[in-house]
Amino acid sequence: MYPDRDSYVANGDVGLVVGNYKTKKQKKLYPVLEVEFTSQPTYGYSFPVWEFSGEDGTPPLELAYALTVHKTQGSEFGTTFVVLPNPCWLLSRELLYTALTRQQARVVILHQGDVRDLRRYSRETHSDIARRLTNLFGKKPNPIAFEVDGSKRFLEDRLIHRTKRDDLVRSKSEVIIANELLAQGIDRYEYEAELKLPDGRTHLPDFTIVDDDTGERYYWEHLGLLHNPEYAARWEQKLAAYRAADILPHEEGGGAAGTLIATRDDEAGGIDAKAIAELIAEVLAP
Numbered sequence: 001m002y003p004d005r006d007s008y009v010a011n012g013d014v015g016l017v018v019g020n021y022k023t024k025k026q027k028k029l030y031p032v033l034e035v036e037f038t039s040q041p042t043y044g045y046s047f048p049v050w051e052f053s054g055e056d057g058t059p060p061l062e063l064a065y066a067l068t069v070h071k072t073q074g075s076e077f078g079t080t081f082v083v084l085p086n087p088c089w090l091l092s093r094e095l096l097y098t099a100l101t102r103q104q105a106r107v108v109i110l111h112q113g114d115v116r117d118l119r120r121y122s123r124e125t126h127s128d129i130a131r132r133l134t135n136l137f138g139k140k141p142n143p144i145a146f147e148v149d150g151s152k153r154f155l156e157d158r159l160i161h162r163t164k165r166d167d168l169v170r171s172k173s174e175v176i177i178a179n180e181l182l183a184q185g186i187d188r189y190e191y192e193a194e195l196k197l198p199d200g201r202t203h204l205p206d207f208t209i210v211d212d213d214t215g216e217r218y219y220w221e222h223l224g225l226l227h228n229p230e231y232a233a234r235w236e237q238k239l240a241a242y243r244a245a246d247i248l249p250h251e252e253g254g255g256a257a258g259t260l261i262a263t264r265d266d267e268a269g270g271i272d273a274k275a276i277a278e279l280i281a282e283v284l285a286p
Contacts, residue, residue: 007040007043009037009045009060010039011070011071011072011073012067012071012072012073012102013037013038013039013040014037014038014064015035015036015037015038015045015061016035016036016038017033017034017035018034018035018036018044019034019044030049031048031049032046032047032048032049033046033047033048033049033052034046034047035047035061039076047060047061066083069082069095069098069099069102070098072102073098073102076102076103076104077102077103077104078103078104078105078106079103079105079106079107079108080099080102080103080106080107080108081107081108081110082099082100082102082107082108082109082110083110084099084109084110084111084112084118085112086111086112086113086117091121092121093121093122096118096121120166122190161174161175162175163175163178163179163182164178164179164182165178165179165182165187167191169191171222171224172271173222173224173265173271174191174206174207174222176271176273176276177206177207177220177222177263177276178191178207180273180276180277180280181207181209181280181284183277184277184280184281184284184285185285186209186280186284186285188209188210188212189207189208189209190207190208190209191206191207192204192205192206193205193208195208195219197241197242197244197245198241198244198245199237199240199241199244201241203238203241205219205220205221206220206221206222207219207220208220209284216254216258216259217247217257217258217259218250218258218259218260218261218283218284219242219247219258219259219260219261220261220262220263221235221238221260221261221262221263222262222263222264222265223235223262223263223264223265224264224265224269225265226264226265227267239260239262242260243255245257245258246258247259247260248260249261249262250283259283261279261283261284263275263276263279
């Protein structure tokens with residue numbers, strides 16, 4: 001019935017029992033259970049029945065009423081339903097990303113509560129990776145304790161400033177910028193979102209803002225150490241990469257690929273909050 005070939009059952013494969021099941025009149029079970037999987041039509045697998053019975057059983061299959069996010073990896077379902085209770089203590093930014101990429105055509109989210117609550121998982125406070133203290137080739141980790149959603153979490157000391165939106169950022173200047181963005185109704189910014197530029201490197205603008213109505217993108221860089229020659233030289237290289245990508249300063253009207261906003265601390269390390277507010281109102285405010 002089933003041709004011989006090299007094959008395997010992958011995590012997330014869903015199948016049907018197609019043969020060797022016990023009838024009412026039959027006294028003994030068949031020695032094997034035959035299963036076909038949707039990913040491998042016309043090809044079956046045989047599983048010894050003893051694996052499914054008794055305390056010593058180690059069943060290789062589970063009833064597929066629902067599958068965990070990780071067990072569906074590789075499944076390539078056409079449509080996936082993601083069920084998210086609230087609260088969900090195991091949910092993280094990485095787990096949510098995995099859940100939303102297990103489908104080929106459509107994903108349906110069944111979320112308890114306001115679906116906009118899921119936006120908080122874009123932040124580092126809800127990232128499992130950000131909480132891993134594994135600096136193998138750099139300085140020793142320096143964990144700092146934070147209270148997030150009623151539980152204590154630990155993050156590296158590089159992210160110790162908290163904004164009103166509950167983001168953890170690197171500097172007090174970034175706190176001021178983030179809070180002013182929020183105060184002027186711009187709450188859909190991303191902090192340090194990855195951006196690949198023509199220089200071949202992946203950069204992390206301090207803030208990325210996308211206008212929902214026009215689709216125009218703004219990249220905000222705050223320069224805190226321009227008095228340092230090495231820092232200033234790196235900024236000139238980065239600015240050149242922005243220009244090569246047609247992301248131009250707002251003073252020049254912006255570019256086809258986006259508008260660059262660059263602010264800086266003064267020579268004493270201070271920041272002008274009023275000037276930041278005026279700049280947001282001029283360039284970004286709706």
